[in-house]
Amino acid sequence: MTSVDTEVPSRKFFFREAIARALVEEMIRDPRLMVLGQDVGAFGGTYREFAGLHARFGAERVRDMPVAEASMVGIGVGAAAAGTRTLVSITYMDFLLLGLDPLVNYAAKLRYKTGGQLRAPVVVKTTAGAKGQGVAHSQCIEAWMMAVPGLRVVAPFTPGDAYGLLKTALREDGPVLYIDHKRLFQTAGPVPMAETFVPLGCARIVRPGYDVTLVSHSYALVPTLAAAEALAAEGISCEVIDLRSLAPLDLSTLCQSVARTRALVTVEEGQLTCGVGSEVAFQVRQEVAIDRVARVGAVPAPVSSNPVLEAACLPDADRVQAAVHAVLGTRSGDGPHRAKL
């Protein structure tokens, strides 16, 4: 989508409810769809995002699994390859590492190595990001997953996109990694009343602007949008783009924006080295010749469970603002002005 979404009739949902609604609709439609994961059953999910599914669809289709991520993803991928469709919930993305072999070496390759005869329609749903839980429960490693051919990666920011992206993911032929951020579960927002799909590979312009393009995804859009608001007061107009889909990337929307603004700042909660921003910046610069580029991300350190140190690790609005000033050659506190072009 290359422009701001048009208004559609909607109702306000908590983020978790948007996920549950997508699953209810898809489980009604496809009786082969199963949900596997820790606490997905009667408990309703760590973030209550599976609430009601167990009561409605039963223990055969909503299965609690032991703390054994490799087996869980393996079973989900195998069952999908055998003709079902599965959603495997890995509560924290850090522990997806244990389940990468079946996801990367089997699910993502299956269609290729069988000449299209077998497919693994599996969605691995997980939760990334820092929220006071320390070094091994806070990571954003989605950039690693962007480098796996055959694996699609999505990361919604709004409840409406959580609903629409999960719906689309649950109809894909191959594996999709669907990533929430822990801090998004406390949000609420409009979800279309009518059944809606958000296509993969389709970014969204969250805030139109003309001086600089800010590209982000998931919860990192919070500091990004806060910085855009603060910069607007200084006379700098930021166009903010929510990637929504990391693989495939919506290069068209990104390039059209950067071709207008001639400046790009990427913002992510993950590491900068081989990060989402590195990939975005390189791919955009292959198409649009610009030299005003900056990346904002976590500092190269494990994320502490100490809230002060956690905050120090992560990108915030001030760092985004500083990066924008650096690429535009402007200074904070100069007062209202147009950026130097």
Place this chain on the structure above:
Amino acid sequence: MIYKLQVPGPIADVEEIRILEWHGAAGTLYAENDLVVELETYKAVIEVRAGQAAYLRAVLCEAGDWRRIGETLALLSDSVDEPLPTTTNADDLSALTVAFAIV
């Protein structure tokens, strides 16, 4: 005395809630500790109970409505026929009412 019942807070990470269910209507007399309304946060249901005896006089939002922390949900009073403020403006209401005690 006219009281305003507000969305309690602060609650960690919660900015807004959804009204789940009212337990009473205009005219209901609550004793201390009676359940007045249930509110839904992103992860839990909060029971709001009366911290004092009072009549529920005006319910300002319905089940399914969203309100932010501190916003007024209802007006209550000590006596059943005490005249209510006619304004619905939040600032004016604040000047004419006191916070209803809850537990």
